[in-house]
Structures are given as structure tokens and as C-alpha cells.
Amino acid sequence: MRRLLIVAMVMVCLALPVRGAGLAGYLPANMDVTYQLLHVDSQPAWQEILNLYRDKLANQNDPNMLLLSYIFKQFKFREIAGGYNRAAQQNNNVLLVQPQLSGPGEQFNRFLIDNLGSFVAIDQNWHQTAEGEAKIYFDIRGEANEKLTSFNVANDQVILASNSALVKKCLAAGEKQANIESQSWYKALRDKALANYDGVGGINNRNRNFTAELKKWEKNNNLVVLMSSDWIDALGLSFRFLSDDRIQGRLLFQCSEPGKVALVKSDAEFLGEVAKRRYSASQLGIKSKVTVNGNVVILDFEAVNWRPILEKELN
Amino acid sequence: MKNFFGILSKIILVLVVAALVWYNLPQTQDDPFSYLPDKALGYGQVKVNWSDKGPQELFNVFWQKMAAANPQLNNGLARHLALAWLPQEITAAVLYDRQYELRKQSPGLVTVIKLDKKTRLLKLVKPWIKVMSGWEIENNLVIISDQPDNAPRIRPEELITLKNMLLPQRNADLNFFFPNRDHQLTALVKSFEEKNKFSLFPSISMVDYLEIDGKLADANRFQGKITFVGKHISDVDNIGMDTIFLNSLLQRFLLGNDLDYTGEVSSLANYVEINYRLVNLNKIWDRFK
Secondary structure, three states, rough: OHHHHHHHHHHHHHHHHOOOHHHHHEEOOOOEEEEEOOOOOOOOOHHHHHHHHHHHHOOOOOOOHHHHHHHHHHHHHHEEEEEEEEEEOOOEEEEEEOOOOOOHHHHHHHHHOOOOHHOOOOOOOOEEEOOOOOEEEEEHOOOOOOOEEEEEEEEOOEEEOOHHHHHHHHHHHHHHOEEEEHHHHHHHHHHOOOOOOEEEEEEEEOOOOHHHHHHHHHHHHHHOOOOOOOHHHEEEEEEOOOOOOEEEEEEEEEEEEHHHHHHHHHHHHHHHHHHHHHHHHHEEEEEEEEEEEEEEEEEEEEEOOOOHHHHHHOO | OOHHHHHHOOOOOOOHHHHHHHHHHHOOOHHHHHOEOOOOOOEEEEEEOOHHHHHHHHHHHHHHHHHHHHHHHOOOOHHHHHHHOOOOEEEEEEEEHHHHHHHOOEEEEEEEEOOOOHHHHHHHHHOOOOOOEEEEOOEEOOOEOOOOOOOOEHHHHHHHHHHHHOOOOOOOOOEEEEEOOOOOHHHHHHHHHHHHHHOOHHHHHHEEEEEEEEEEOOEEEEEEEEEEEOHHHHHHHHHHHHHHHHHHHHHHHHHHOOOOEEEEEEOOOOEEEEEEEEEEHHHOOOOOO
């Protein structure tokens, strides 16, 4: 219970007012999977999605998830970003949040941040270390798993990570040392992303980690989803909300060999058809179109009446 | 004593001659199709010439596997007997009705195996075989059915259509015909779609009938055609889109089961066709031990 209280207080600090650059700049360069949600406070659809996600988290019997659910319920954010890297031995998982500059509970949050050290000191499992001027708090029991048990609250960002070393890497990335934005796969996907997106995500598959995980799934389910997965270097998704019930999106497949672009294209067309057919009975209208730009296959789609589907999927 | 053996050998000789005469007497030939039920979801026929290259290779693969597990089968006579008893023609019908599903039963099945004179020997042993209930021997046919005895048989006009659909494909080892006149095929696909919440083939109600044929080119290759015939020429675009998706799904499903499948979709007038080819079948045979 005491541990729960401490983590709760830490989580509340997520609502601290922050200022500074986009959160993607704090993601370390070795992240395999990244995501970024923008305009979270100004886009009503985001609030709705986060509320749905919050309810899903609240239904899980995991104290960490319950606290995240509480945070999503109490506070509004401007931006959320995250990523993970599945190294051979250890899960590296990071979540960055940029809360609203002003909002409910701001004074309370300031009180918490000022007294953070004394709160964590009451439990011997919580440790504090320093990286320059930044203080990193971490729970030694959680250093080896992917749960978010290390954190840093600085002036302009809140970093939650699965271990304290990763928090240090995020801080270094923020100082423009080897962050994700310097990676060519990430830049290539961002360049071809939809304009004015509200959300963007990417998977680096140059190490074929994603291919290996997909193949495991395909073997278990006796169905090959991507016949071209051995020749896909990176995957990207970007989308924006057009209106209350319309969403526009773009899925990108970066192909490693010009000779395999046609195979990647047939996979993209198959995925577009599967989505259309999966949801056609539930009044979700999906239109999709596949084009090719050099070695990149682009699946553009537009969906109408997506809210009930999301509600169903998240429940 | 000498006389006794003399008489016994004569009796045995007479019995053997009588058995041979009885076995070789001309047998009334029944038409397998006439035993098929009315309004089935689909009718199928496997008509195999075991001396053809493909079936022969396939038989050899399985015989070698069986002989490896049972060394007593590793002689020429056993192999010859096994080959002689293999049916050359199997005709079957699958019945589908939502009622089966509601009762959580599997669809009905009627299978007619043509064994010619060998059915006489089966008739002799049948009274001692209790495990295979639901099978009857009528002249040259063995009929295995889970339908009641008074279930309606195929109507004469349907029989003509069915024979026209199945028999011209003599070059195929396997042939299926799914008439959709009573909408069983539509009902089956819709039921699948409802259960899986997935629009697999929404234009199925526009399909008049579906035909599938295939031939074993050798023990490793199977090829043939899947043909969707539309009720009207104007239905072909919709049927074509669904067929292209089905072809892609088939390829991915079979690839997920280690089978290399390629299919080319084409259309003409009111029908859409997939010309398919399945290779490396040995991966399937390897699973049988």
C-alpha cells in the first residue's frame, strides 16, 4: 500500500507544467518502436480515446496500470511520446509526457515536486541518483522488467522508464546526443508522413526484430500476413482527425530492395482489404489506396464512424 | 483314408471354382449419383486412375511410410492387394443447413464408393463388422450415409445437371460442384461471416454455382481451377473483387501451413476463375507417420 502511495504521488507529478522542445527529441536513438501523440489537449478526439484507454487500464489488476488510469483521468496533456527497444536480455520501455502548462492541481503538483525526495525516502526500495543536476528516482525491484518504475521530473519533460539507465539515456538524448531524430529510418518515415498529423508511430525493422516477432505470430496462427516482411526496413503510421467521426491515415512500408517493392505493395493492398472487410459489418467505412514512391509503399486510408469500433476494440 | 482326402480335395476344388464363378458373375451396376441426397450444399467426385503418374507416386509415398512402420507389409503381394482394393471412384455430397448448426451438429455427409465386384466380398463380412454403422452395399456400391433412410434422393432434373457439371471434367482427379440455387452456399458463407465478423465473400448471393477441380500432376504438385459462375454478367465485377481477395487469403493461409500456392484470377462473361497450382505437397505427406 505504501509503495502504491509513493508511485501514485510520482505519477501525479506527470501533470507538472513543462516547456521546451517536442518529446520525440528525448527518445534514445536505439528505440525500435516509437510513437508520438500531438495536440492532445486541443483535439477532443484524443481526450475521448484517452478516456477509453483509461477505462481499459482501470480494468486491469495491476497497480501501475491503475495509477496510469488515474493520471489520465485527472490531468490533461499537451503531448505524449514513447518507445521501446527489445534488447536481447532486457526490456527497455519509455513513456514521456508533456502536461498542460496550466490546469487543475498545478500548485499541488509543485508542492509534490519540491518534496519528492522526502516522499521517496519513506520506502527503502526507492533510490535516488543524479545525472548532472537531474535527479532520477527508481525502484530497485523494477529495474529488470518493462514496467515504468524509474522517473525524472525536470523543468520541461517528465520521463518514465523501465530502468534508471534508460532515464539517463533519455536525458542525454534531450541534449541532442544520439536521439531518435538523428536516425535515418525515422527521418525517412517522418518525411513521408501525413501533413499536420495528430499521431505518428514507427517501427525500425533493419534488425528484423519485428519480422521475427511477426513470424512467430504467423506460425501460431497459420496465416502469413506480410509475405514481404523479410524485405521491410521500417514501418510508419501517421494519422489526423478530420472531424468528430472521420480519420485520415497513412501507413508506410520502407522496402529494402527495389525488386521486392511489388511484393510489399501486394501486402499493403491485402491489409487495406482486410481492414475494409473486418469492419464492413460494423458501419465503419474505410476507403484505402496504395501507391509507390521509390522504395516506399504508401497505404492511404480514410475511415468514417471509427468511434464505436475503437470503443469496442478497447473494451 | 486315401479316399477321404480324395473326396475332400474334390470338394475344395468345387468350392473354389464356385467362388470364382460367383465372384466373376456379372454384377448389376448402380449409378452412384442416384444415391446422393437432394438439395445438398455440394457434390463431389474423386475419380482416380491409380496407374496415372501422380496417383501412383502418391500411393508409393504412403505405402513406403506404412511399410516402414509395419515391416510385414513390405512385400509385393500386400502392395498388390492394397492397390486392388483402392476405390477408383468416390462420389459424395455434403448437406448444409442452418438447422445442423443450431443443433451444433456437423453437416450431413453421404459417400458412395464404387468397388465393383469387391462389394460381394464385403457383403460376406458385413454382418461381423458392427463398428461401421450407417453403411450399406447395393450391387457395386458401398454407401456410407448419416442421413435417414427416407431422406429425399436427388431429383432427376438435378441429376442431369450434376452429371453435366461433374462428368465432363474426366481429366481431373477431383471435382466439386456447389449449386447455389437453394442458397445453401450463401447461407454457409453468411454464417461464417457472422461468426467471424468478417466480410469474406459478400457477393456470394450473386453466385449461381461454384466449381472446383484439381489433378495430381505428381506426388508433389496439384493444380486445377476454382470457378465462380455469376447469375448475371453484371455481377462479375463484384464476384471478381471477392475472388481476388479470396485468392490472396488462400495463398497466405496455405503459406502459413508450409504450402506454396499460386493462383491467377481471370474473368470472362459471367464467370471468374482462379487457375491454381499447389507445390511441395511432400511437406503435407511428411506429417503422416
